[in-house]
Amino acid sequence: MKPTDILNDKTFCNKLRQDFLRDGYILFRNFLQQDEIELVNTKIQEFIKTRVSDMPAKEVYYEDIDNKDTLKQLQKLFAYDPFFFDMMFGSRFEKLASIVLDDNVEGKNMQYFNKPSKIGKPTPPHQDGYYFMLTPNEAVTMWMPLEPVDEENGCVRYVKGSHRYGIRSHGRTGTLGFSQGIMDFGCPNDVANEVFFPTQPGDLLVHHSLTIHRADGNTSERTRKALGFIYYAEKAKEDKAAHEAYAQNLAKELAEDKKI
Template sequence: METNKIKKHFDRDGYVYLPGFLSQENVETILTKLSAVIAEKVQTMPSQHVKYEDTGDLSTLKMLQDLQVYDPFFADILFDSTFTRLAEVLLEEKVTGKTLEYFNKPPRIGKATPPHQDGYYFMLEPMRAVTMWMALEEVDRENGWVSYVKGSHKKGMRPHIATNTLGFSQGIADFGLKSDLDNEVFFPAKPGDLLVHHALTIHRASQNTSLTRTRKAMGLIYFGVSAKEDVAAKEAYVASLNKQP
């Protein structure tokens, strides 16, 4: 898709779907690097950067945060890559790469991601940020596909309340309105397919109901340089989350 069309779709819908953004070869390289980090560094990573569905059970690993800190390969992806340049096109300004994350939903126990807006966590003014989600293996209804509420980025921040979902502590309090469900679009994805959404776009992901399949993905977050972060409030919020069991 041409750059101007990508930007048009993003501005209209609050998200854009880019199939085949990375080749299978590039995806395999990412998976190999991820496997090395998991094998060599997870045991010594701070608890705030590692989350499990069943604490300490590596087979239930759910999330790794700030991978750019642990391997220069991931730092290069976050700070100087086609992902970085895409974020600049969508936000129409230079960007700051904030984090590169690994997500998984283990078979049978991978929980649903509650409907939320990333901007609720970001605490930015103005709210100029994008989140990128890349499938590292095939994703569909069974193992936890992602959905977006089309156009929801134009309607501001919705009220959020606490959830019991590790790694996604807040969810939209009144999700399920007719306008939500009528405009929700679900995305099956293949390895290398990329989804990008605005920080105000409502989205969620299904649980993994498969008995055998994982659901591995990579996430990247970019802030526009014009966005100002309430650092003190954000640090206090993150600290409160890390105190939770």
């Protein structure tokens, strides 16, 4: 059964919601079919060739700003291309977000990620909710690989059940795109409950905004490309002034450090 059909199955959706509540994440295999993921990859390649040069510097990150082949991250794809707008809004991604959050949702960001071969840095352990500044902190991040991902090229790792214990203390990391990380990560509970999933193109990982997660660096000869989607629950209220101030200060610091 295709995801477009199975997301209308109440029994299946209830199980997704319960698994999400228990673990803080779900893995939905083959959320996109092969022909769909091939189209997405084609659209991403076209976007990088034709649209990136017109985007604001604060929405385009490179591992090495002087080497355009080291593209690392793009923000708000839906704002620049109708194909990605349709993926973000009124889509099965949006529907899945509303199922696991048990609420109407608001799409906030759609990102492209890559860890270039050999130089793709680890993603520090963090909670997305630290950046979101929501009350209550009810949101999801979805992560979909565009090519095979494993331990060598940077798989995502979750601390199972960590979404139930609130926000941990974060501090500056120096990692472009992930400026804040959990400073005391590595306690016995973190280690004992950490899980990871090798994934194939079109698989979809979905995690709660409070779920602790990280990703390995890329030590392989392959790239590690993926899309990310962020949805806030309707009941979650954003401290927009604080969020905007943080974003402005971060952009200023990155510009001063010549990272963007």
